[in-house]
Amino acid sequence: MIKVGIVGATGYTGVELLRLLAAHPEVNIQVVTSRSEAGTAVADLFPNLRGHLDLNYSTPDTGTLCACDLVFFATPNGIAMKLVPELLEAGVRVIDLAADFRLKDLKEWEKWYAMEHACPELVATAVYGLPEMNREAIKSARLVANPGCYPTAVQLGFLPLIKNDLIDMSNLIADAKSGVSGAGRKANVATLFCEAQENFKAYAVSGHRHLPEISQGLIAASGKDINLTFVPHLTPMIRGMHATLYAPLIKKNVDIQAVFEDYYKDECFVDVLPAGGHPETRSVSGANMCRLAVHQPEDSRNVVVLSVIDNLMKGAAGQAVQNFNIMFGLEETAGLVHIPVLP
């Protein structure tokens, strides 16, 4: 059994990670830390875990964490980077579900996250944990930066088009819609039930932290410069993310459906729908899965890609466990074979 610790598992990403790890056949959860909830039973905070996880939160303690094989950080941005150097030093591997190690460009990172980086030297060595792009590097990684939810949905949708040189990279549009759980479990008027229910809105149109992360990935994949317009929206549901992607098509007479099917034929967590499909967010709810469909609307210059994930699963905790499986040489699907609950 692999010994894991989780730092900061009091939010939605954290409880999802606990749901997955508590049932993972190769995992032994050693320690779950939280400063604010130290002493509380995890199952008192999250009643779905009653009977499945018999642990109390403890105060973060380097000694205990260093006894783990791997530590997950499900903390706010800026926490992991303070503890990671000591853990790596002690031989512990790390998966950070926050943004501390996602951007290679430190200036960009410090601009978007409005703080100074605590261990800039580790940023270059961190592996960006999108398995469909970086599986080989993840296998031997000591430190994995788990991708953001929007970047996961958007990159997986654009990749087959980019890798096959089918689109004009100078006018990419990603119109993305997220469930409210993406905003986290902090007390906040804007995400109260009575503010978010029966309401739909765009936000951060002038600029969002996930834009440089997406751009970094697409530039790396294409080797070209790109121009991306990214607009995130908040939709009145708990879970789910839908990215609608637009790009001008520059090659004609290509069977785009076949391109997508071929590109992802060996991937266990990407599902290309039959031609004409419209993936629903509920079809991946609670599962580590990205479902894609590709369309070329009549008379349109653009190819349209529809990409759905569960923002807490393939967009966060599920992908983290997928990375964990790869890092430890387990079956990539270990502990990740949930059938989505529908309705």
Place this chain on the structure above:
Amino acid sequence: MIKVGIVGATGYTGVELLRLLAAHPEVNIQVVTSRSEAGTAVADLFPNLRGHLDLNYSTPDTGTLCACDLVFFATPNGIAMKLVPELLEAGVRVIDLAADFRLKDLKEWEKWYAMEHACPELVATAVYGLPEMNREAIKSARLVANPGCYPTAVQLGFLPLIKNDLIDMSNLIADAKSGVSGAGRKANVATLFCEAQENFKAYAVSGHRHLPEISQGLIAASGKDINLTFVPHLTPMIRGMHATLYAPLIKKNVDIQAVFEDYYKDECFVDVLPAGGHPETRSVSGANMCRLAVHQPEDSRNVVVLSVIDNLMKGAAGQAVQNFNIMFGLEETAGLVHIPVLP
């Protein structure tokens, strides 16, 4: 008092029209028809109207309808066109909330609506009832084609950019999100609570009936050909529509915020938010209002317009009453001064 009749008011557009007309200071509702509900009290079908409207549905009868000053059609597509000629003949004015008279190109209409038109000669004389485009023509119209919900939100968002020649018309994108009430009140598995709740999806990506309606309007406004990619989505809320519009900006150094504010400065039912705003669908819920914001994201080639309406109000019944007010020389705001209910 102006005598009005309503044909087919058993759906969501119909009950909304009844809510507005029952409280309209210049209106006397003479007759509400429905074949399927003839004899039923309107307030038994729609309990919100108890105490506000004391009428029973009756079987459609030309004699009774011809005694009205104006008849609204809140029927499925293809019904109004069969009755309208006789009503116009009798001197009754008509507002059709369905699609029978929206498209000037009959071939297009017959392709998208999959039926033969019953009175093609009237199509040319019908006035497209978007007051912000066609107010003068509406004043003297005998037959008004009330716009679709998507076309209202999209056209109002693009108009200031088009009329000021600010965008490249060859790559317009409208990514639109609708509440479920847009799908109507018919028994249908796809819009059951358990299918639509906690779910988000695109639909009709390959082509939607509102695409030719939007194109017709934008071409008329610009005098140019256009290329529009339109993707509608279903979002888990009852009311509300959000259109996110993208267009490549071709003039630099223009104060786009000022362009929008100026363009709509005399409109009572279009509200341009201050720079940087993000309109929420709930801010127009139950009201005949379109709220707009315009953004130019850093490093993007595109201008982004956010446009929200209540699909049953400015997207249907509210706009119909606005047209009615214009046709009868009333204050344009008569019966339309609702403050949205929030939360």
Place this chain on the structure above:
Amino acid sequence: MIKVGIVGATGYTGVELLRLLAAHPEVNIQVVTSRSEAGTAVADLFPNLRGHLDLNYSTPDTGTLCACDLVFFATPNGIAMKLVPELLEAGVRVIDLAADFRLKDLKEWEKWYAMEHACPELVATAVYGLPEMNREAIKSARLVANPGCYPTAVQLGFLPLIKNDLIDMSNLIADAKSGVSGAGRKANVATLFCEAQENFKAYAVSGHRHLPEISQGLIAASGKDINLTFVPHLTPMIRGMHATLYAPLIKKNVDIQAVFEDYYKDECFVDVLPAGGHPETRSVSGANMCRLAVHQPEDSRNVVVLSVIDNLMKGAAGQAVQNFNIMFGLEETAGLVHIPVLP
């Protein structure tokens, strides 16, 4: 025009009160105070009010408030009691939407609200503002304690049974369900969208502040002691309250339907449904209305009353305006003729 001030209108009761008063034909809103939002435009906090209310929040100031004819308190419990004496002294009338003056028994009040009362001498003179019980006293009241939401729904449902001596008062049960807006607009994990959506639960089963308020009213109405079991529940909707009331029937062969219809025949804001009806919360959404139905299930010892209100309207702001109308000799329906929005 009657000059009114509102203290503390930054919550859901407050915005609802502003929606009503901004459109009230006899009201001039002089001042809206909030310490935390002083200087902010009211319409910036509540975008539904854009174009309908052009006022900024100001710091509470006795001088300005004393220039009003009446001041509404839409504050947390314990605030009004500190300011009310000075206002009454200055001849200003007051309606408190919080709980400061609801309970006549000071010890009970101090037990449930966990503070010392700041003006115990005024508690006896305050009139409990349930018009269907206390209309005459309200007419001449200087200080009205606006009832709680649960007490409104429950008392209106039990009153006809009590006043006609039809039930055994020693085993009353009120099983009540509230929308989430009853919990207010404060940042709070428990009422986040992701906590309250797709979830239903009882709360405060061991005791709730509204229990003594209901008991006080029912004892006053019956002149007898009572035993009431009251269980509130949280239901995943924004607005609406449904009370299901149970009481053993002690008189047989009574036409209970007729009893209810007769009891409320002159009330404009209580609607008794036809026999066999099941009132829906949405049928009163946004309206100052209580809809009731009464059932006697086959083989059951109990009579069952179903009572629905909009918790922010007849359960708070709407009832406050109704009290205001009564106090100033206006039509009781002035500013309160909204047709509920459905769907």
Place this chain on the structure above:
Amino acid sequence: MIKVGIVGATGYTGVELLRLLAAHPEVNIQVVTSRSEAGTAVADLFPNLRGHLDLNYSTPDTGTLCACDLVFFATPNGIAMKLVPELLEAGVRVIDLAADFRLKDLKEWEKWYAMEHACPELVATAVYGLPEMNREAIKSARLVANPGCYPTAVQLGFLPLIKNDLIDMSNLIADAKSGVSGAGRKANVATLFCEAQENFKAYAVSGHRHLPEISQGLIAASGKDINLTFVPHLTPMIRGMHATLYAPLIKKNVDIQAVFEDYYKDECFVDVLPAGGHPETRSVSGANMCRLAVHQPEDSRNVVVLSVIDNLMKGAAGQAVQNFNIMFGLEETAGLVHIPVLP
């Protein structure tokens, strides 16, 4: 592997059963029948099953069904009774998730279900499949009548009180609230998203089919006559059921919390919360679990029990699989170890 067939799996109970059986370690799904969907891939109707179940619906065929070890009926009421005799004859065991074999009193059954019973002789031999009451009988049963959702939540809540003679059976009240999935997946205006969202209502107050089923169980458990008032309500969520139970307490100085904990100490699918708890429906979402709390409110004559289940799991498909496990001598938890998804 045990060979199973499912008749009629096109509704919500059916898709839930498929989710459970597709992942059950001892089950081989041989055949899934549906007259209306014959030929359709199951995963085309229910996209959550893509990649997990590779079967098409087939027309019901006795030959194929008779080759199974057990057949589940997830059909509307009145279907199973026509096929069950032949299956039993062929040595196939049966679990009926509908109501055909739930009521021992045939007259009652025919009154509530408004049809004649097709195999009255089998009704007496059918075992009512509530394992916490009838585990021993289920072990050897050939035909199990899987309980209704309301009866499961209500009986499990009352049982410890009844078996310990703690309550007055002559005035039991069950106020129950169900998510919308309980109404099934048929096209129906009343359960459209726009009818059920933001709405709460009671229904069938004059009498509901589950009342005789509950009464039958409670009478059997107590050996006494009872008087039960049962009111079901519809609440705007997909899954979940909450029963709030009231009964006059007739013994004082009993530690009711201990009574409940002791009664269910060996049950794997009933969880008694610590004293003072309020179970949330989401805490059992997607899991075969009933969570209970028991309260004795200050000054009340009644004991109050709160009982939550997922209506599609412990209230339908989950309980069916639990019965299946018992019938085949498997671990009772086989295929039922899901951790609820939260949020």
